[in-house]
Amino acid sequence: MPDVHLTRRSAARALLVAGAAAALPGVFPGAVSAAAQVAPTRAPTSVLRVATFPDLDRAAIAAAPRWRALHPEVELKLLSMQYADHHLSMTTALATGSGLPDVMAIDLRYIGKFAGSGGFVDLNQAPFHAAAHADDYVRFAMAQGVGPNGTQVAIPTDIGPGTLIYRKDLLDKAGVSEAEITRDWASYLAAGERIRKTTGAYLMADAADLRDIALRQGLQDGEGLYFDAEGRVLVESARFRHAFELGRAARRAGLDARAIAWTNDWAAGFKQGRIATQMMGAWLVGQLRNWIAPQTTGLWRSAPLPGGVQAAYGGSFYAIPKKAANKTAAWDFIRLMTADAQVQLESLKVLDSFPAMRAVLRDPVMDEPIAFLGGQRARQLWRETATRIPAIPVNRFDVLATTVIRDEFERVISKGKAIAEALADARYLIERRARRR
Amino acid sequence: MNARPSPSLAAPRPSRVRLPALRSRRLAPYLFIAPFFALFLVFSLFPLIFSIYLSLQQWNPAEGLHTMHWVGLENYGYALTDPWFWDALYNTAWFALVAGVPQHLVALPLAFFIHRRFKRGRDLIVGAYFVPYITSSVAIALIFTTLYSKDYGLINAALAELTRIPFIGSPLASLTALKDGGIDWLGDADVTRPAVAFVVFWRYLGWNLVLYLSGLQVIDKDLYEAATLDGATEWQQFWHVTLPLLKPMMFFAVTLTIIGNLQLFEEPFILVDGEKGVSSSVMTTAIFMYRTAFSDGDFGTASAMSWLMFVLIAALTWLNARLFGRDPRSAHGKR
Numbered sequence: 087m088p089d090v091h092l093t094r095r096s097a098a099r100a101l102l103v104a105g106a107a108a109a110l111p112g113v114f115p116g117a118v119s120a121a122a123q124v125a126p127t128r129a130p131t132s133v134l135r136v137a138t139f140p141d142l143d144r145a146a147i148a149a150a151p152r153w154r155a156l157h158p159e160v161e162l163k164l165l166s167m168q169y170a171d172h173h174l175s176m177t178t179a180l181a182t183g184s185g186l187p188d189v190m191a192i193d194l195r196y197i198g199k200f201a202g203s204g205g206f207v208d209l210n211q212a213p214f215h216a217a218a219h220a221d222d223y224v225r226f227a228m229a230q231g232v233g234p235n236g237t238q239v240a241i242p243t244d245i246g247p248g249t250l251i252y253r254k255d256l257l258d259k260a261g262v263s264e265a266e267i268t269r270d271w272a273s274y275l276a277a278g279e280r281i282r283k284t285t286g287a288y289l290m291a292d293a294a295d296l297r298d299i300a301l302r303q304g305l306q307d308g309e310g311l312y313f314d315a316e317g318r319v320l321v322e323s324a325r326f327r328h329a330f331e332l333g334r335a336a337r338r339a340g341l342d343a344r345a346i347a348w349t350n351d352w353a354a355g356f357k358q359g360r361i362a363t364q365m366m367g368a369w370l371v372g373q374l375r376n377w378i379a380p381q382t383t384g385l386w387r388s389a390p391l392p393g394g395v396q397a398a399y400g401g402s403f404y405a406i407p408k409k410a411a412n413k414t415a416a417w418d419f420i421r422l423m424t425a426d427a428q429v430q431l432e433s434l435k436v437l438d439s440f441p442a443m444r445a446v447l448r449d450p451v452m453d454e455p456i457a458f459l460g461g462q463r464a465r466q467l468w469r470e471t472a473t474r475i476p477a478i479p480v481n482r483f484d485v486l487a488t489t490v491i492r493d494e495f496e497r498v499i500s501k502g503k504a505i506a507e508a509l510a511d512a513r514y515l516i517e518r519r520a521r522r523r
Numbered sequence: 524m525n526a527r528p529s530p531s532l533a534a535p536r537p538s539r540v541r542l543p544a545l546r547s548r549r550l551a552p553y554l555f556i557a558p559f560f561a562l563f564l565v566f567s568l569f570p571l572i573f574s575i576y577l578s579l580q581q582w583n584p585a586e587g588l589h590t591m592h593w594v595g596l597e598n599y600g601y602a603l604t605d606p607w608f609w610d611a612l613y614n615t616a617w618f619a620l621v622a623g624v625p626q627h628l629v630a631l632p633l634a635f636f637i638h639r640r641f642k643r644g645r646d647l648i649v650g651a652y653f654v655p656y657i658t659s660s661v662a663i664a665l666i667f668t669t670l671y672s673k674d675y676g677l678i679n680a681a682l683a684e685l686t687r688i689p690f691i692g693s694p695l696a697s698l699t700a701l702k703d704g705g706i707d708w709l710g711d712a713d714v715t716r717p718a719v720a721f722v723v724f725w726r727y728l729g730w731n732l733v734l735y736l737s738g739l740q741v742i743d744k745d746l747y748e749a750a751t752l753d754g755a756t757e758w759q760q761f762w763h764v765t766l767p768l769l770k771p772m773m774f775f776a777v778t779l780t781i782i783g784n785l786q787l788f789e790e791p792f793i794l795v796d797g798e799k800g801v802s803s804s805v806m807t808t809a810i811f812m813y814r815t816a817f818s819d820g821d822f823g824t825a826s827a828m829s830w831l832m833f834v835l836i837a838a839l840t841w842l843n844a845r846l847f848g849r850d851p852r853s854a855h856g857k858r
Binding site for chain 2: 200202349485489492
């Protein structure tokens with residue numbers, strides 16, 4: 087019997103809700119395109135509504151039997167929409183104050199925007215006292231869930247320690263060692279030229295990946311990526327200049343395949359061995375194994391990011407909206423998903439998501455070899471990275487700044503715009519937009 | 524014989540009995556049209572008025588309705604002084620010209636040709652041209668992203684084959700982009716805009732063709748016969764008979780193109796991933812509005828932009844009416 091199943095009644099209700107949502111999206115802003123209901127063993131007295139998105143919803147589905155055992159009186163109702171639709175729908179729900187779930191899943195990309203909205207419960211307050219549990223979680227991830235004025239608006243459930251995944255067979259063919267691609271950026275690019283010449287493969291998918299990682303170099307605890315603690319824009323700093331220069335150098339040397347992540351060309355590049363390395367969260371290994379390039383099992387390895395950069399790629403959080411009807415159960419659910427070792431380990435197995443819970447990082451599963459990485463015990467490396475990533479505060483304008491930087495970088499590499507001018511323009515555009523709100 | 528009296532001879536019923544029936548008969552038409560008006564009020568009129576109201580407010584929806592505050596015309600000023608708004612407007616105008624003008628330059632003579640030369644199978648040919656217009660955007664995105672793929676696309680594969688042909692091969696092969704392993708149609712800022720413009724042209728050519736064909740079919744055949752008797756060539760007939768008589772239809776078709784192209788959203792949005800840096804080169808005002816509202820969370824400015832675009836579209840439609848020598852007011856007056 088599956089862990090979560092649609093009963094005849096709940097299936098009909100799910101269809102009805104999905105139909106109504108499709109017909110009247112404005113009327114049901116929080117309605118679902120796919121709904122799953124967890125049938126309780128006893129008659130429930132209340133309902134817990136959890137709004138989530140794929141693949142994170144699979145972790146909740148896997149945890150459902152445990153929830154049922156612990157809280158038979160609370161019916162767990164999962165409302166899952168596609169990633170972008172979910173965050174858009176939650177924005178609408180926050181705007182109108184209606185259709186809000188009891189628990190909202192939030193991706194790292196949106197955490198700054200949502201944390202600054204003021205629409206969530208401060209989990210440091212009674213009866214939640216999240217600060218007392220702060221040591222349960224990886225430090226940097228807990229800091230990402232902090233909103234303005236130090237309010238803890240979200241609790242991390244999974245993290246993405248940044249890693250450099252590389253094709254060992256291509257590096258061997260080019261006579262390049264792992265040390266050469268990780269020592270520093272100059273060495274990484276030089277190795278890329280040899281790989282390109284010898285194997286025909288590109289060093290990386292997109293020069294923008296290199297820029298994104300390089301601009302995190304040297305960040306310390308408390309330093310923002312785009313904004314400092316006073317909200318000043320940092321994009322004209324040496325950190326950004328260096329990152330832009332490296333990205334431009336990679337593009338000029340023809341080392342990137344110009345393939346944007348999650349496009350067909352990007353996936354085909356991995357399948358056909360045209361991309362030798364990729365900087366991303368450790369969870370990429372699971373994606374490569376499951377659907378992007380399962381036929382390349384054993385050919386990949388994981389290494390630290392070049393130049394000693396410690397960075398996070400992605401991560402998921404749970405938060406409780408102020409207007410949630412069932413806050414106590416919501417907190418119990420969040421604790422179950424984020425601080426229950428069994429559930430966190432199950433998520434690791436189901437999703438390949440790296441746990442945010444520190445106790446799980448000491449579990450023997452972290453020492454197991456990974457077949458897709460040729461038996462490498464890569465989780466040990468990712469665990470090490472997770473503990474070293476600086477605690478960088480998020481800002482509500484991070485998404486906006488990312489967009490501006492991305493566009494200006496494109497002008498640099500495709501139209502030859504001077505880096506200093508591009509960064510000055512970026513600063514103007516970000517300040518202009520951020521100042522108004 | 525106990526014959527039943529005919530209704531007309533029957534004694535009239537007391538008025539208090541007939542009233543509900545009469546009332547319901549009077550109300551029935553209103554009830555039947557009520558669903559339309561209810562939907563119109565909720566989904567058309569209210570959003571329209573609300574967007575005017577929003578354009579005068581500053582509001583981030585993630586912060587709730589209560590955070591909305593009055594800023595007057597500031598959003599309009601902000602939009603008009605924003606460099607990205609002007610970039611987006613430039614892109615929109617570029618698409619309107621490069622994708623819009625050829626639609627008419629090709630559709631008009633093509634319609635004339637089909638009208639004059641095809642008697643049998645005309646519907647099939649017109650249908651073939653019309654198919655892109657009714658094809659779903661998702662299917663179009665799938666087909667064209669595959670065709671335009673740098674490494675695996677059919678277009679680059681065909682270009683690579685063409686380089687083997689004498690005479691045309693060597694100039695083609697010297698193209699830097701081809702040397703680099705193929706043109707990055709949806710990733711290189713220099714070619715992405717034309718690539719997207721071609722899809723827009725391809726998609727709406729059939730629509731304009733159908734419009735012009737319908738216009739041609741109502742032109743009196745006697746005029747062509749008279750012109751033929753006077754010795755007019757086919758070209759002269761097209762220039763002196765067809766074109767002047769098609770003016771009203773041209774006005775209608777060009778107006779629809781202006782409105783459609785200034786609201787262009789789907790094609791650039793689905794073909795060029797918003798995460799790509801190159802996406803700014805195909806960012807139309809409609810896409811910029813969407814980004815401002817849903818990514819930046821600035822619904823006030825996005826609403827102000829939508830009203831600025833409304834003013835621009837209205838002005839261009841008026842200009843179009845002047846160019847075609849047709850005052851919309853007099854056209855209404857003739858009806």
